[in-house]
Amino acid sequence: MELIKSHLFIRFKLNPPRILALGFMLLIIIGALLLNLPIASQNGESIGFINALFTSASAVCVTGLVVVNTATHWTLFGQTVIILLIQMGGLGIMTMATIVAMISGRKISLKERLVIKEQLNQETLSGLVKLTKYVIYLTLFIEGIGALFLSIKFIPQFGLIKGIWFSVFHAVSAFCNAGFDITGNSLMDYNNSVLVMLTVASLIVLGGIGFGVILDVVRNRKWRKLSLHSKLAISFTVFLIFFGTIIFYILESNNPLTMQEFTFKEKTLASLFASITPRTAGFNSIDVAGMNQSSTLLTIILMFIGGSPGSTAGGVKTVTMLVLIISTISIIKGERDVEVFKRRIPYETIFKSIAIIMIGIALVFFVTFILTLTEDQEFLNILFETTSAFGTVGLSRGITPELSNAGKLILTLTMYSGRVGPLTLAFAVGYKEEHKRFRYAEGNITVG
Amino acid sequence: MELIKSHLFIRFKLNPPRILALGFMLLIIIGALLLNLPIASQNGESIGFINALFTSASAVCVTGLVVVNTATHWTLFGQTVIILLIQMGGLGIMTMATIVAMISGRKISLKERLVIKEQLNQETLSGLVKLTKYVIYLTLFIEGIGALFLSIKFIPQFGLIKGIWFSVFHAVSAFCNAGFDITGNSLMDYNNSVLVMLTVASLIVLGGIGFGVILDVVRNRKWRKLSLHSKLAISFTVFLIFFGTIIFYILESNNPLTMQEFTFKEKTLASLFASITPRTAGFNSIDVAGMNQSSTLLTIILMFIGGSPGSTAGGVKTVTMLVLIISTISIIKGERDVEVFKRRIPYETIFKSIAIIMIGIALVFFVTFILTLTEDQEFLNILFETTSAFGTVGLSRGITPELSNAGKLILTLTMYSGRVGPLTLAFAVGYKEEHKRFRYAEGNITVG
Ligand SMILES: [K+]
Ligand SMILES: [K+]
Numbered sequence: 001m002e003l004i005k006s007h008l009f010i011r012f013k014l015n016p017p018r019i020l021a022l023g024f025m026l027l028i029i030i031g032a033l034l035l036n037l038p039i040a041s042q043n044g045e046s047i048g049f050i051n052a053l054f055t056s057a058s059a060v061c062v063t064g065l066v067v068v069n070t071a072t073h074w075t076l077f078g079q080t081v082i083i084l085l086i087q088m089g090g091l092g093i094m095t096m097a098t099i100v101a102m103i104s105g106r107k108i109s110l111k112e113r114l115v116i117k118e119q120l121n122q123e124t125l126s127g128l129v130k131l132t133k134y135v136i137y138l139t140l141f142i143e144g145i146g147a148l149f150l151s152i153k154f155i156p157q158f159g160l161i162k163g164i165w166f167s168v169f170h171a172v173s174a175f176c177n178a179g180f181d182i183t184g185n186s187l188m189d190y191n192n193s194v195l196v197m198l199t200v201a202s203l204i205v206l207g208g209i210g211f212g213v214i215l216d217v218v219r220n221r222k223w224r225k226l227s228l229h230s231k232l233a234i235s236f237t238v239f240l241i242f243f244g245t246i247i248f249y250i251l252e253s254n255n256p257l258t259m260q261e262f263t264f265k266e267k268t269l270a271s272l273f274a275s276i277t278p279r280t281a282g283f284n285s286i287d288v289a290g291m292n293q294s295s296t297l298l299t300i301i302l303m304f305i306g307g308s309p310g311s312t313a314g315g316v317k318t319v320t321m322l323v324l325i326i327s328t329i330s331i332i333k334g335e336r337d338v339e340v341f342k343r344r345i346p347y348e349t350i351f352k353s354i355a356i357i358m359i360g361i362a363l364v365f366f367v368t369f370i371l372t373l374t375e376d377q378e379f380l381n382i383l384f385e386t387t388s389a390f391g392t393v394g395l396s397r398g399i400t401p402e403l404s405n406a407g408k409l410i411l412t413l414t415m416y417s418g419r420v421g422p423l424t425l426a427f428a429v430g431y432k433e434e435h436k437r438f439r440y441a442e443g444n445i446t447v448g
Numbered sequence: 449m450e451l452i453k454s455h456l457f458i459r460f461k462l463n464p465p466r467i468l469a470l471g472f473m474l475l476i477i478i479g480a481l482l483l484n485l486p487i488a489s490q491n492g493e494s495i496g497f498i499n500a501l502f503t504s505a506s507a508v509c510v511t512g513l514v515v516v517n518t519a520t521h522w523t524l525f526g527q528t529v530i531i532l533l534i535q536m537g538g539l540g541i542m543t544m545a546t547i548v549a550m551i552s553g554r555k556i557s558l559k560e561r562l563v564i565k566e567q568l569n570q571e572t573l574s575g576l577v578k579l580t581k582y583v584i585y586l587t588l589f590i591e592g593i594g595a596l597f598l599s600i601k602f603i604p605q606f607g608l609i610k611g612i613w614f615s616v617f618h619a620v621s622a623f624c625n626a627g628f629d630i631t632g633n634s635l636m637d638y639n640n641s642v643l644v645m646l647t648v649a650s651l652i653v654l655g656g657i658g659f660g661v662i663l664d665v666v667r668n669r670k671w672r673k674l675s676l677h678s679k680l681a682i683s684f685t686v687f688l689i690f691f692g693t694i695i696f697y698i699l700e701s702n703n704p705l706t707m708q709e710f711t712f713k714e715k716t717l718a719s720l721f722a723s724i725t726p727r728t729a730g731f732n733s734i735d736v737a738g739m740n741q742s743s744t745l746l747t748i749i750l751m752f753i754g755g756s757p758g759s760t761a762g763g764v765k766t767v768t769m770l771v772l773i774i775s776t777i778s779i780i781k782g783e784r785d786v787e788v789f790k791r792r793i794p795y796e797t798i799f800k801s802i803a804i805i806m807i808g809i810a811l812v813f814f815v816t817f818i819l820t821l822t823e824d825q826e827f828l829n830i831l832f833e834t835t836s837a838f839g840t841v842g843l844s845r846g847i848t849p850e851l852s853n854a855g856k857l858i859l860t861l862t863m864y865s866g867r868v869g870p871l872t873l874a875f876a877v878g879y880k881e882e883h884k885r886f887r888y889a890e891g892n893i894t895v896g
Contacts (some may be wrong), residue, residue, distance in 0.1 A: 251821075293820040293827050301813065324806060331803040347795070354802055355779040358772060361809070365749065372741040373699075379741050379828035 021420050024060060024089070028416065031056030031085045040078035047073070050405050057412045059085035061419035062312055064179025064282035064394020065385075067401050067408065071184035082180060083169055089419070090176025090207070090312040091139060135211050139175065142206055146171035149199040153190070174203035177312045179282020179394030187273075187285045191262065197269045197285065204281040205241070208307030209233060228343045229319065233308040236318045237279070244275030244302060248295060257290025278302035280314040282394025289397045293380060296397070300384055303391040304360065314392030314418050316360045323353040356421075364390050367414050374406045375399070389414040469868050472508060472537075476864065479504030479533045488526035495521070498853050505860045507533035509867035510760055512627025512730035512842020513833075515849050515856065519632035527630055531617055537867070538624025538655070538760040539587060583659050587623065590654055594619035597647040601638075622651035625760045627730020627842030635721075635733045639710065645717045645733065652729040653689070656755030657681060676791045677767065681756040684766045685727070692723030692750060696743060705738025726750035728762045730842025737846045741828060744845070748832055751839040752808065762840030762866050764808045771801040812838050815862050822854045823847070833859070838866040 036052035038044050047055075051067050058065050059082045068074075070082065147167040154170075155163030166182065173180045183189060190196040206214065216230040223231070249271040252258045259267050273285045278299050291299070306315010323338075327350050330338040338345040368379075368386045375382060381397040388395050389411045403411065484500035486492050495503075499515050506513050507530045516522075518530065595615040602618075603611030614630065621628045631637060638644040654662065664678040671679070697719040700707045707715050721733045726747050739747070754763010771786075775798050778786040786793040816827075816834045823830060829845040836843050837859045851859065 293830075294817055297813070297817050297820060297827070324802075327799070328803050328806045331799045332807075351775075351779045354772075355776050358776045359780075365745070369742055369745050372745060378826075379745070380826075382741075 024416065024420055027085065027088060028053070028057045028060045031060055031081060034081045035074075035078060037077075040075055040081065042073060042075055050408050054408045054412050055082070056085060057415050058394070059178065059180065060089040061392045061415040062086055062089045062176045062178040062314070063389060063392040063415045063419070064173075065389060065396055065400050065411065065415070066180070066394075067403070069184055070180050071182045079169070079182060083172055086176050086178040086180060087172055090172075090178065091136065134215065138211065138214065142203065143168075143171045143175045146175060146199055146203045149195060153193055153196050170200065171203060174200045174281060174283065175207040175312065177204060177207045177279075177281045177307065177314070177392070179277075181283065187283050188287065191270060191285050192266050194265075194269065197273055200281075200283060201273055201276045204276055204279065204283075205237070208279045208281070208311050208313035209237060210308040210311040212310050213308060228341055229309075231341050232319050232322050236322045237308060240279070240302065240305065240318070241272070241275050244278075244298070245272045247298060248274040251292060251295045251298070252286070255290065255292055255295075258286040274299070275302070277395065278306075278391070278393055279318075280306045280391045280393040282388070284395055288395050291397075296380060296384060299395065300387045303387045303393045303395065304364065306391045306393070314390070316357050320353045320356050323349060324357055327353070360390065363414070363417060367410060370410055371407055374404050374410070375402075377402070385411070386414060390418040392418045472864065472868055475533065475536060476501070476505045476508045479508055479529060482529045483522075483526060488523055488529065490521060490523055498856050502856045502860050503530070504533060505863050506842070507531075507626065507628065508537040509840045509863040510534055510537045510624045510626040510762070511837060511840040511863045511867070512621075513837060513844055513848050513859065513863070514628070514842075515851070517632055518628050519630045527617070530628060531620055534624050534626040534628060535620055538620075538626065539584065582663065586659065586662065590651065591616075591619045591623045594623060594647055594651045597643060601641055601644050618648065619651060622648045622729060622731065623655040623760065625652060625655045625727075625729045625755065625762070625840070627725075629731065635731050636735070639718060639733050640714050642713075642717065645721055648729075648731060649721055649724045652724055652727065652731075653685070656727045656729070656759050656761035657685060658756040658759040660758050661756060676789055677757075679789050680767050680770050684770045685756060688727070688750065688753065688766070689720070689723050692726075692746070693719045695746060696722040699740060699743045699746070700734070703738065703740055703743075706734040722747070723750070725843065726754075726839070726841055727766075728754045728839045728841040730836070732843055736843050739845075744828060744832060747843065748835045751835045751841045751843065752812065754839045754841070762838070764805050768801045768804050771797060772805055775801070808838065811862070811865060815858060818858055819855055822852050822858070823850075825850070834862060837862040840866045 032049065032053040032055075034040065035055050036046050036049050038046050040052075041047050046052075047068065054065075054067055057063070070079065074082065147164075147170075150167040150171055151163055154166040157163065158166055169180075169182055172178070179186075181187070187196065187200065210233060213230045213233050216226055217234075220226055226234075245268075249267060252271065252274070253262075253267050254260055259270055262270060270286050273283075274295070277283050277285075280303060288299075304315055305321045306317055307313020309317045309319055323345060326340050326345065327338045338350060364383075364386050367390070368383050371377075371382045371386060372379065377385075377399050381399050384395070384397050385399055387393070392415055400411075480497065480501040480503075482488065483503050484494050484497050486494050488500075489495050494500075495516065502513075502515055505511070518527065522530065595612075595618075598615040598619055599611055602614040605611065606614055617628075617630055620626070627634075629635070635644065635648060658681060661678045661681050664674055665682075668674055674682075693716075697715060700719065700722070701710075701715050702708055707718055710718060718734050721731075722743070725731050725733075728751060736747075752763055753769045754765055755761020757765045757767055771793060774788050774793065775786045786798060812831075812834055815838070816831050819825075819830045819834060820827065825833075825847050829847050832843070832845050833847055835841070840863055848859075
């Protein structure tokens with residue numbers, strides 16, 4: 001009897017991933033209720049719950065897919081709700097919980113620390129409160145700098161108040177990799193502004209590289225002193241941005257629907273930005289619907305990979321993909337160990353990467369399959385939209401406002417799953433703490 | 449100096465996968481030269497080397513993608529070359545080498561046995577010659593029975609000689625999972641013939657389940673006596689066929705371009721066949737180009753999975769995919785061992801499955817990406833064509849004859865890679881026999 005009770009307790013208790021999943025869900029619902037209010041919409045009428053839910057999920061999950069134009073549909077109240085949801089989503093609901101705990105002076109329990117640990121992907125419990133403070137200060141600091149740079153462009157253009165509001169909104173939206181804009185046209189009017197493009201691009205990269213990596217770099221400064229994790233995250237991110245820029249330049253520079261009319265400088269800026277934004281910001285400086293099929297496929301792959309772990313970005317994450325690529329190469333070479341930068345990658349890490357990527361692929365294809373049934377859209381656009389939702393990217397080839405209600409709900413769930421993380425969600429479902437004490441004999445299977 | 453020489457010897461010597469890869473290449477080139485002859489084409493003019501090469505690769509790799517209609521373009525000579533290439537490709541060039549060896553009475557070397565072992569995916573070397581004989585007898589026996597059944601329909605329809613030729617051609621093409629037809633219209637005129645549909649479907653399934661599994665079933669008869677490999681291959685194949693049939697029925701039964709006009713019997717037959725043919729036969733009884741996007745995506749996934757290891761089928765293989773799915777579930781559950789049917793799956797097998805599937809995904813997306821640049825076709829059709837070539841399936845949404853020369857060459861290479869097997873090919877490139885004697889320390893990486 002005691003055994004059963006204890007077993008049930010283990011089965012249903014709130015483990016960190018479950019708390020995370022529930023926290024995000026709660027925030028989305030609160031956001032939906034607020035955005036559903038008539039005062040949130042310019043026309044004074046409620047937008048309807050499904051649209052409010054979609055928008056709230058898109059903000060909390062820092063996705064940026066929108067069913068209505070953020071600039072023209074929402075009131076200042078609505079936009080403020082959205083940017084607050086983005087900031088809370090971006091920092092992570094658990095980091096927010098720590099703030100609340102600090103403000104109210106309540107002691108943080110070990111379980112809460114574990115939750116934060118899971119959220120930040122840090123391996124040590126000690127100094128977590130300190131770290132959380134760091135994260136918040138750093139976020140506000142970087143967003144502040146970003147807003148300052150943007151204001152150089154926006155204040156002359158929109159006047160002081162509106163200029164500051166635009167600068168703050170887009171700095172937060174960029175650093176949180178949210179991709180929401182209140183220009184009405186994303187960054188397509190700022191193609192030729194090196195200041196705006198590079199500021200936003202820098203905010204995206206910093207927001208998507210992971211707090212841990214930023215702290216590591218700030219503390220250690222030298223490449224060889226960095227952790228293996230930081231080395232992998234930085235090198236793969238640089239690799240993806242560099243080659244992405246070159247390939248986008250080649251593929252799109254003569255496309256009349258995107259860059260053909262651009263100068264060399266604008267083409268380079270636009271290619272760089274097209275390479276950075278799938279990591280997983282969602283701003284666009286060229287017309288995504290006008291991109292040709294090859295660039296679209298490349299964007300889909302980059303969106304699926306996404307940013308780095310422990311960051312505001314989505315996707316399966318750079319390091320996860322890199323671990324799988326390195327592992328595959330090692331297997332092909334017939335090597336016993338998977339090694340990188342003179343370190344051995346633990347089997348556990350490899351298995352975790354596999355699970356994340358397999359679930360990611362399965363989820364993207366399953367949702368795409370369902371949407372081919374509910375939506376009357378081209379396959380490539382559906383695949384793009386699904387990957388964008390899963391990776392919480394927010395880029396779209398224009399089909400978001402045309403989605404059916406079923407489609408909106410499915411993508412809401414996809415954004416949620418993409419944000420909480422395929423594995424975190426999976427752990428939250430299948431988590432178990434006990435293992436069997438005996439092992440079966442190995443079976444002989446031929447594969448391939 | 450001695451060390452360097454020995455190292456070079458290990459590096460460049462012919463290991464089994466390399467012999468396989470070269471053998472297939474040689475057969476394709478011989479076939480291409482024969483099909484390039486004017487006497488092979490009905491119009492008495494050479495088809496041109498690229499088209500001959502494509503057709504030969506399609507036959508040897510038992511793919512079935514065609515740039516010209518097999519029924520109307522080729523002479524009897526051409527068709528005979530094609531069916532011989534199919535039979536040799538299907539049995540495996542190395543099994544053929546054994547036949548040659550047996551006929552000439554030459555002793556089979558250990559290296560040749562190793563090559564055959566690799567080809568048949570058998571774990572033991574003993575009795576390999578016996579096994580090879582078995583494979584050939586069994587193939588001819590099953591194809592004979594199949595031809596007999598088909599002749600019941602084809603002899604009355606086409607007369608004795610042409611009827612037998614049609615029966616033999618399609619029985620061989622079906623069992624080898626080749627998908628070439630000389631009806632001119634695949635099996636679309638036999639929608640309502642239970643005899644033809646079920647005979648061909650049975651040949652496809654038997655050809656795609658693997659010789660090892662057939663032998664295991666013939667020898668042991670009882671489920672619990674079967675090897676773990678046979679259990680996995682059979683259960684996943686049955687699962688895929690069963691659910692595939694139901695889903696295709698639901699998705700296509702009201703599609704005016706495919707099944708809408710069919711009777712219930714014809715719809716059921718057509719759904720069953722649509723579920724079986726991606727494993728990886730390539731015959732079609734409904735218009736593939738008319739299928740809606742959801743069924744097309746389902747077909748792409750089934751084609752990617754393909755048949756079972758050690759068979760005439762292509763794809764990453766059922767068991768490979770199943771191992772990865774089971775492993776992912778175990779990882780999610782946080783279990784130490786990956787278990788199935790009361791056996792533990794060795795880590796080596798899991799890693800091999802990962803490598804095969806990762807290379808498969810990478811190859812399909814890479815080729816699709818290149819084809820979006822060389823071909824002016826819809827993305828979904830390109831993805832379909834690429835997966836069909838990679839899985840050596842042969843289904844097409846109609847773009848094969850419209851391909852550019854670059855596209856034809858790329859798909860020729862894709863068929864070849866798909867047949868030789870992603871991992872076999874990969875091993876052939878990166879094979880090495882020595883391991884380092886020291887291990888690096890484990891590194892700490894956060895993924896997901
Ligand atoms: K985003
Ligand atoms: K085939």
